Amino acid sequence: MHEYATARLLVETVLREAARRSAKSVTEVHLVIGNLTFLSTEQLQSSYDLIAKGTPVEGSRLIVKENEGVVECDGCGYHGPLNTFNDASFLFIIPSLCCPQCGNTAKIVAGRECTVTKIRMEV
Amino acid sequence: MSERRRKIVEAEPTEIYDVELEEDLLQANRDLAEENRRLLARCGVEAIDIMGCIGSGKTTLIHQLVGQLKGRRRIAVFKGDLTTTIDTDIIAKHGVETVQINTGKECHLDANLVRKALAKIDLGRIDLLLIENVGNLICPADFPLGAEKRLVVISVTEGPYMVVKHSRIFMDADTVVINKMDLAEAMKVDADRLEEDVKHVNSNATVVKAICRDGVGIDRVIESLGV
Numbered sequence: 001m002h003e004y005a006t007a008r009l010l011v012e013t014v015l016r017e018a019a020r021r022s023a024k025s026v027t028e029v030h031l032v033i034g035n036l037t038f039l040s041t042e043q044l045q046s047s048y049d050l051i052a053k054g055t056p057v058e059g060s061r062l063i064v065k066e067n068e069g070v071v072e073c074d075g076c077g078y079h080g081p082l083n084t085f086n087d088a089s090f091l092f093i094i095p096s097l098c099c100p101q102c103g104n105t106a107k108i109v110a111g112r113e114c115t116v117t118k119i120r121m122e123v
Numbered sequence: 124m125s126e127r128r129r130k131i132v133e134a135e136p137t138e139i140y141d142v143e144l145e146e147d148l149l150q151a152n153r154d155l156a157e158e159n160r161r162l163l164a165r166c167g168v169e170a171i172d173i174m175g176c177i178g179s180g181k182t183t184l185i186h187q188l189v190g191q192l193k194g195r196r197r198i199a200v201f202k203g204d205l206t207t208t209i210d211t212d213i214i215a216k217h218g219v220e221t222v223q224i225n226t227g228k229e230c231h232l233d234a235n236l237v238r239k240a241l242a243k244i245d246l247g248r249i250d251l252l253l254i255e256n257v258g259n260l261i262c263p264a265d266f267p268l269g270a271e272k273r274l275v276v277i278s279v280t281e282g283p284y285m286v287v288k289h290s291r292i293f294m295d296a297d298t299v300v301i302n303k304m305d306l307a308e309a310m311k312v313d314a315d316r317l318e319e320d321v322k323h324v325n326s327n328a329t330v331v332k333a334i335c336r337d338g339v340g341i342d343r344v345i346e347s348l349g350v
Contacts, residue, residue, distance in 0.1 A: 002265065038262060038265055096325075105326050115148070118144065122139060123137070
């Protein structure tokens with residue numbers, strides 16, 4: 001599961017930044033996860049807790065903010081949320097790359113990231 | 124000598140320190156994918172990332188593509204799988220170079236694994252690389268490999284909702300193959316509806332209806348990939 005691999009990268013990043021500042025411990029890690037990724041916050045949290053055990057990162061809170069997907073259209077210059085098409089038999093909204101303005105295929109410019117934005121530590 | 128005032132230094136109480144960052148954990152794979160892409164371009168090799176569910180027909184499609192193209196293209200195949208070399212052995216019978224990438228427990232290929240596989244072949248001896256990703260319609264979407272084109276195989280035996288349930292992987296597809304068309308009636312699956320769903324998600328993708336096992340539609344796949 002790639003939540004585990006991502007959590008491992010996350011713990012490595014946080015440990016690196018903590019070591020740079022000779023931190024005693026880390027209390028909070030802030031993440032922005034794009035809603036076009038397939039990362040589950042719950043699984044990421046549980047993998048993170050597992051990997052952080054026994055390190056200065058153990059016990060730190062993961063605070064996750066979700067980023068909406070954004071597309072840009074080279075055809076008409078549209079920059080904004082994705083189009084969606086809905087099917088009543090589904091409980092979720094199906095994203096589409098068709099530009100909401102002109103219908104051409106737009107490209108994704110945000111929503112595929114898993115970015116560490118802040119680490120709170122005790123030094 | 125007058126007594127100097129002693130200065131005592133005591134440890135400060137713990138300070139809270141906020142580090143501001145902008146580090147995207149998924150960027151590392153994207154950077155490696157870009158390196159792979161540049162290496163392949165420098166060596167004049169076109170690479171196609173072939174994705175799809177378990178059992179959709181990816182290996183059969185590759186088998187057919189190799190069969191039809193080996194006369195005019197110099198081909199190598201990377202086969203991603205959790206374990207075994209069963210499928211690689213099938214492809215190797217064509218006499219093309221094959222590299223098995225066993226991902227162990229990972230559910231997708233990533234750019235790092237592809238980079239290691241690229242080091243195992245002589246890129247000067249090929250001009251077309253077919254990469255079969257692990258059978259999975261979810262995770263590969265987050266992990267580009269550096270291939271120039273991406274192809275997704277679905278089959279009618281997976282039911283009528285594969286595109287809408289897994290729309291994100293179709294966002295990156297240049298070509299979508301709807302396979303096992305000979306079973307569409309028995310499965311009561313409307314392949315035209317599946318094609319519409321693909322176009323709703325990504326109007327740029329070319330859709331080819333095929334029966335890979337019998338070679339039906341392979342010429343249109345080749346045309347759509349431009350290989």
